[in-house]
Amino acid sequence: MLSRRTFAASIAALVTAPLLSACGGDSDAATGTGGSDTKKVGNINIGPDQNRVRGKKVDEIAALVPASVRERGTLKLGQSADASPPLGFYATDDKTRIGSEIDLATLVADTLGLKLDNEEVSWENLFVGLDSGKFDAVFSNVTVTEERKEKYDFATYRLDNIAFEAKKGVDWTVKEPKDVAGKTIAVSSGTNQEKILVDWSKQNEDAGLKPVDIKYYQKDTDYYLALQSGRIDAYLGPSPSAAYHVSSAGQTEVVGTLSGAGDKLQGKIAATTKKDSGLVDAYAAAIDHVIENGQYAEVLKRWGLTTEAVEKSEINPPGLPKTES
Template sequence: MKTRRTLVAAFSVTLAATLLGACGSGDAQETVGAKNKKGGQLNIGPDQHRVRGKKVASIAAKVPAAIRERGSLRIGGSADAAAPLGFYATDDKTRIGSEIDLATLVADTLGLKVDFQAVSWENLFVGLDSSKFDAVFSNVTVTEERKEKYDFATYRLDDLAFEAKKGTDWRVKGPKDVAGKTIAVSSGTNQEKILIDWSKKNEKAGRKPVDIKYFQKDTDYYLALQSGRIDAYLGPHPTSAYHVASAGQTQIIGTFSGGGDAVQGKIAATTKKGSGLVDAYAAAIDHVIDDGSYAKVLKRWGLSSEAVKKSEINPRGLPRP
């Protein structure tokens, strides 16, 4: 999202190289990755052995006839997304990640093949407007402004995370916990706005403001964290959780809604308003939640804490700027 982008694709390449160096020898097609905290492997090879679903006729019937006849679901994803959401496998051409896995489960349930297309963030919405895409699965947050043009079926919570050096006993539960701390954040994001608001609250309460730092490259945040130049990095929870599991040098010390105090942010399958598809997406998501395949996908990518109990159609979104 323009207001809350994940780490850029360049970081995915760097991280993949780091993981390859960490895992040593092995079958790159199946077990490439780094040891997670439970001793398992984070698979970043092209052979994903995805969790798959089966067609449910009653749900598939909700799909408009023209798409059923076509037999495929054209799904857009951001080429700028990063691990574990959407990134390139070790062959540098296969797109993998949690968003791809969840979109595949939905398509399976609807009895449709998947036609994935990775484009720039802005072109995701151009693709929806022009009906090039039937859906976008790409960490899109529901907002009140977007609801004017698009329909949403939620499938994950939109959370942010404070990531600190491993072993720290510092925890973040609210503004006072970051008073006087040096924290890095990406410019122009929801998390930056939240951090600035918290800093102002601290000053108003007579506490020290937050010393906010910005870096040119996303990987520089982690170098600064390890060197002690910053106390924490505030970013999207999915990428922080992936980094914690893969690198093993940091820990999450606090999580918060991407909507701040105003509303719990929610990530959703996005479709053009009035396309007739949102009911089918919601029903398919509810089905994979009920049959347990949804939980397996989230667990696989370290995102279990962002699970939803059911899909909501066009819920309350982040307020207008």
């Protein structure tokens, strides 16, 4: 596993390599930061001095927080320790947690008048922490599912999308299965996007069209290089990762997006709390507040996630269905 510093360095090395050179500038407007010592990859600030968008306490929203949490004065937050830019990863100082998830969680905590007490743990321990009361909330790319709704409450803050990433300048867009007929598409094995791509390929064959030529790569750098060399037409992966690579490397573009749940339901990412903890209404109200005042849009723009914005926070909306046994 890469160390935090090695991971940050690998991003910088990746986008300054000959085939994947960064094209972005260093404008403060693009990153929301300033200073001659700022560390950037393309237009993305990966240094420890983030100058985050900050909110202010709204008394009527803060009053929705249970008294025990208000008296404590902190919002105990759990986030996945995995490095997954632009959602959550470590800055170049090897210790500062940065990314869209911590930025949004900070805005929510500010609105609730609470100080953020953040801890990074393994994915499975996020839910263990909620169950035990160690965490008040998880902001860590958690998708709403019907199974999870049995134990947790959700307040949505982002769409759960996947994206087709292709070489910059291609005259091609993807909206439906026929658009990938006969194309060579890379995807990660064992993922939901692989399942969707295989299903689309079968639909094309059933309709008398060419199937998708599906390719698999072990590393992100492998499919980036395959895109540049023309060995594949596109890579299908998580939309945030595609947006980050597009912004940081400047050599590719997103040619189509769709719900990570497939054609039948729009997947949604949500702030997660233990069921009946009394916190979900406060989270939803805080998210709605920062949507209305424009700070939410600032954060998403900063990390290249504007296309995943929600118009308002929904509490416990329809989630991905349970997997049939």
